[in-house]
Amino acid sequence: AQRVTQPEKLLSVFKGAPVELKCNYSYSGSPELFWYVQYSRQRLQLLLRHISRESIKGFTADLNKGETSFHLKKPFAQEEDSAMYYCALFATNKLIFGTGTLLAVQP
Amino acid sequence: NAGVTQTPKFRILKIGQSMTLQCAQDMNHNYMYWYRQDPGMGLKLIYYSVGAGITDKGEVPNGYNVSRSTTEDFPLRLELAAPSQTSVYFCASSYAGPNSPLHFGNGTRLTVT
Numbered sequence: 245a246q247r248v249t250q251p252e253k254l255l256s257v258f259k260g261a262p263v264e265l266k267c268n269y270s271y272s273g274s275p276e277l278f279w280y281v282q283y284s285r286q287r288l289q290l291l292l293r294h295i296s297r298e299s300i301k302g303f304t305a306d307l308n309k310g311e312t313s314f315h316l317k318k319p320f321a322q323e324e325d326s327a328m329y330y331c332a333l334f335a336t337n338k339l340i341f342g343t344g345t346l347l348a349v350q351p
Numbered sequence: 352n353a354g355v356t357q358t359p360k361f362r363i364l365k366i367g368q369s370m371t372l373q374c375a376q377d378m379n380h381n382y383m384y385w386y387r388q389d390p391g392m393g394l395k396l397i398y399y400s401v402g403a404g405i406t407d408k409g410e411v412p413n414g415y416n417v418s419r420s421t422t423e424d425f426p427l428r429l430e431l432a433a434p435s436q437t438s439v440y441f442c443a444s445s446y447a448g449p450n451s452p453l454h455f456g457n458g459t460r461l462t463v464t
Contacts, residue, residue: 248393253391276450278450280453287354287355287454287455287456287457288441288443288453288455289454289455290452290453293450293452330393330394334449334450337448337449338396338399338409338410338449339396339449339450339453340393341386341393341394341395342393343391343392343393344393
């Protein structure tokens with residue numbers, strides 16, 4: 245079955261600390277993975293996609309097919325990174341979302 | 352350029368009532384989607400459309416209907432509201448398929464009592 249797992253509902257870190265938001269997927273095909281973000285009082289929006297291999301707002305995510313993971317990382321968290329983060333898998337022509345992780349960056 | 356506009360923002364329905372959630376986009380996107388998000392859960396796809404006149408079921412279509420008479424509009428209809436339909440509903444659109452960036456509306460919070 246196609247599934248996206250985000251094991252942490254809440255991740256709380258201090259400003260300047262490294263951040264890793266975990267995402268694991270289950271899919272027998274070649275995966276396309278995405279991170280979406282929802283800041284307070286804003287719409288859900290695309291943060292990055294693995295095929296672009298880009299860094300957005302200091303965040304990066306590497307697809308690890310052996311571990312079936314697509315963890316989102318940032319070396320130094322900022323307060324403005326506080327938001328809800330969703331990992332998503334494109335499979336059988338649909339986008340499957342994880343349950344989300346709330347990142348809270350403390351001053 | 353408003354993007355994706357959803358109305359209403361909030362609604363309370365009684366069991367058995369019906370209503371239509373409106374969604375409009377002004378980006379000339381072919382693909383449109385309706386998702387629901389229950390507390391502590393990910394977004395679940397209800398229905399989607401790949402263009403005007405074409406709609407298809409997603410993961411959780413029961414109790415809902417959609418139509419796509421124009422490129423811009425993609426309304427979601429609840430015929431007989433049930434408490435299980437209490438959720439936050441998101442409309443989204445994309446230029447190509449769901450592996451291209453989705454543009455979301457602000458959501459509609461629906462409570463059925």
